[in-house]
Amino acid sequence: MVQAQLALTVLMGLLLAGVAVWLTRIEDWRSYTPLAGGGGAVSGETGYAHEEKPGGIIRWLTTVDHKDIGVLYGTYATIAFAVGGIMVMLMRAELLAPATDVIGAEFYNSLLTSHGITMLFLFGTPAIAAFGNYFIPLLIGADDMAFPRINAIAFWLLPPGAILIWAGFFTAPIASLDIVPAQTAWTMYTPLSAGVGSGTQANVGVDFMLLGLHLTGVSATMGSINFIATIFTERGPDVNWANLDIFSWTILTQSGLILFAFPLLGSALIMLLLDRNFATTFFAVGEGGGPILWQHLFWFFGHPEVYILALPPMGILSLVIPKFSGRKLFGFKFVVYSTLAIGVLSFGVWAHHMFATGIDPRIRASFMAVSLAIAIPSAVKTFNWITTMWGGNVRLTAPMLFCIGAVSNFIIGGVTGVFLASIPVDLVLHDTYYVVGHFHYIVMGLLGFAFFAGIYYWFPLFTGKMYQKRLAKAHFWLTAIGTNLTFFAMLFLGYLGMPRRYATYDFGLGPVNIITVFHQLATLGALLIFVGQVIWIWNIVQSWYEAPTMEDADPWNLKESGQFTHEWQWHERRTETAIADGGEDTDEETAMTDGGEPSETRRTSSDE
Ligand code: HEM
Ligand SMILES: [Cu+2]
Secondary structure (H helix, E strand, O other): OHHHHHHHHHHHHHHHHHHHHHHHHOOOHHHHOOOOOOOHHHOOOOOHHHOOOOOHHHHHHHOOOHHHHHHHHHHHHHHHHHHHHHHHHHHHHHOOOOOOOOOOHHHHHHHHHHHHHHHHHHHHHHHHHHHHHHHHHHHOOOOOOOOHHHHHHHHHOHHHHHHHHHHHHHHOOOHHHOOOOOOOOOOOOOOHHHOOOOOOOOOHHHHHHHHHHHHHHHHHHHHHHHHHHHHHHOOOOOOOOOOOOHHHHHHHHHHHHHHHHHHHHHHHHHHHHHHHHOOOOOOOOOOOOHHHHHHHHHHHHHHHHHHHHHHHHHHHHHHHHHHOOOOOOOOHHHHHHHHHHHHHHHHHOHHHHOHHHOOOHHHHHHHHHHHHHHHHHHHHHHHHHHHHHOOOOOOOOHHHHHHHHHHHHHHHHHHHHHHHHOHHHHHHHOOEHHHHHHHHHHHHHHHHHHHHHHHHHHHHHHHOOOOOHHHHHHHHHHHHHHHHHHHHHHHHHHHOOOEOOOOOOOOOOOOHHHHHHHHHHHHHHHHHHHHHHHHHHHHHHHHHHHOOOOOOOOOOOOOOOOOOOHHHHHHHHHHHHHHHOOHHHOOHHHHHHOOOOHHHHHHHHHHO
């Protein structure tokens, strides 16, 4: 034992020495950062600072350029989306029939836990950070984020976070390690997750997951500080509070929410880790705060978290819808006010997740009132989106289709939320599939759709190319039909009394036949969504590599309606320099090592 530890220590020492040697051998790696040589980030010329970008993998490991970091976040989020999606396909396969006959209950529980955590923490937040990093500096006319290095650190905390969160799946096959994935569900309710006593989750896999979550929380907090500092201090000379774009407003509000919510999650996670490993009794039954304390702490973070995820996608909708309606966003000011109102109110509703726990009915009623109130600013946004389209010159491009889909889904998600916010209804529907249907209408129906709207809208800016429109429409219709099939079926399942988080519904009571049909419809819908996403990936990758480069920097005819905003102006400058440079026939090889972004290469070469 001692010898093994000694050997391990020596090995780790050698590894560290190796890393140190490797770092010194990378020739002058400091010069790759924008602040080197007199502060590139504050120099007037955008692009100048990144002249010395190294090629290949080193570039991506050392980059502090906001656009590169945006790409890293985006790639990371896409991988997490795929992992979470494959997990849920296995779960849907299990639910095709009442008995547990496909993957087994324990594995189902592990997948359920990881699916939720993956989609919220490894996909949702990073996907928003991808848009934020790439576009906020362009939208507000900044050269980069306020703290480029902190930006890079925030991203690089995420891969270890994912490895820890998924650790149990890698180690489970090695029986001697005895580390299995957590089965706590994403809410990690105690006493189940406290791991004290029989029948609870004492396995080290849970500790790994908690530590991984902690890393993602630190990452999100660092990112939010960066966004706040950037939007406050790095705006270009012609950008002020009165004409700040709507997406930046939502990112600013969201960052404020993160700043108050995520540190609280971090503290709660530490308390849980202490309860698990150091015999403290914060959440112990009958002592300390008890399991209800965990629920308060978790949901004080958890409800703001749902708006942390929802506000920036709402910002994307507010930004894209006017572009394809040929007119300005209706009631811009009120959309901003409603964003701020949601931000404030979202900290006053957390106990609507705890209506069924037996908390004081008077407290419960006040949470019901605030929860109903938060529907008002949400509805203000919805009406503003609809009024913007009303009588406008609507063009049904792929981004616009996804926007309309997102608004429609959000209406169903929001209305079901209002149902759940009223105590008597919630007491019937709590912990049924109705809740699952409600929040998936929002997380898939609003967030997912808004992300796709943003991706298609900015794809020409990002790659200088156009996606294949037919495939994009196929992607939309498969996703729209699949989403509504899956999650509307879940609303019915909830009414039928199907509890959530079960691997089986072979209960021997209740209308099992009808429940089976709705579960099968939900699985069919999930399959449609899955096929849609395969088409999406194919479209993006193939168009990126093979579509011809566009010379027109205004693919959406934004100039016509006077909406050729900052980021497109930047794109136009870039396109023009590239063409003046005769850069079209850039060597394919360099384009590839540059991360498949040929226009980037051309810009750099034109700067030299
Ligand atoms: C119109 C505003 C909304 C209202 C009034 C509302 C209300 C509620 C209520 C009362 C519950 C608890 C149901 C239960 O467990 O019995 C709930 C659950 C949930 N809501 Fe909403 N909601 C709203 C919007 C949103 C948004 C925008 C999101 C996500 C971005 C969201 C995500 C969730 C999630 C994830 C859960 C389930 C948490 C869990 O137990 O795992 N909701 N909602
Ligand atoms: Cu909530």
